Amino acid sequence: MALVDLPDIQFVEQDVDKVFLELVDVFQGITGRTLNRADPEMIVLRAFALLFMQQRVLINQVAKGELLRYARGVILDYLGEPNTPRLQAEPAVTTERFTLSIPLVTPQVIPAGTRIAPDGGEGTIMFATRGAVTIPAGHTTTDVPIECLTPGVIGNGFLPGQLTTLIDPLPFVASVTNLTTTAGGADMEDDESYRQRIRMAPESFSTAGPEQGYIYWAKTASAAIVDVAAISETPGVVTILPLLEGGVIPTQEILDAVAEKVNARKIRPLTDHVIVQAPETVPYDIELTYYINRERAAESAVIQDAVNKAVESYALWQKSKLGRHINPSELISKIMNAGALRVEVVSPVYTPITDLQVAQDANINVTFGGLADD
Known part of the structure; x- marks a missing residue:
């Protein structure tokens, strides 16, 4: 049976009325009395039934949490621990070029851990060389791998030429600069990504x-x-x-x-x-005009904000998977769900994408066309 066809599972029944009737039967069996609806014992038994029901809900939650589909947090870590540990936060990386003021007659060592920061960063984010490197005698430059000292996405996105402040001065080093955009920084693997990787683990x-x-x-x-x-x-x-x-x-x-x-x-x-x-990038533009129902004029500002977020959500969805065809129907659906009455899309148009490619939004132009009738 396919994973999507598996039914939801309950380890213990969660029917408060059945629990209540069971308690009434037990009480009557022990005492030999027949309870009427107005008897005060019925109120007490109903309270116990609600308490037992809360325990059953907790039992179901704990038991389901042992299954891969439902597990979260540390329980998911235990499920993956034998062969698939959770990926920890990783620092952003790039390549830094160190340039000397003059060629030297002796090698110049760039020590491991030499720190670099973005221009104007005020020391809040710093990178450091991964290992020691040497600029040979007679040469003036060397390229060194560096990584952010703070793991996570915080170190991503610094463009070439932005990491130019040498925190630990070195003799004869005139300048430093990053050659590539910093990338690769990641927060700790989230539950859904980790769950998918555990499920794939037998393939390894x-x-x-x-x-x-x-x-x-x-x-x-x-x-x-x-x-x-x-x-x-x-x-x-x-x-x-x-x-x-x-x-x-x-x-x-x-x-x-x-x-x-x-x-x-x-x-x-x-x-x-x-x-x-x-992967090869396939650029596309988003150009559209949308309208809001005149009867919802009082909600116009809220809907406009929701539409803008829907467009951002579409752009992220479109570029988050290789081989995902450029699909304007998905864009229209998201905008309509955000509250728009009508959408007129100029671009994108449906475009097939291969597994070697990924669609990337280039220019986004979203126009509010005003209020309209049904």
């Missing part, structure tokens, strides 16, 4: 040969990865395409982490050649 037992096996192992590389495609268009060649939370395209650092994971000797089949690459 046959190494990464099957499609789902590659997807499972690729997702373990970073908690920021929300979707993975594993495609083999040529025998023996497998292409892995990860996608990050929020539809973010993975940086080279994330691609390298995935490649290292799926190419491990105990994971990759010996005959497979695995390529890890970023």
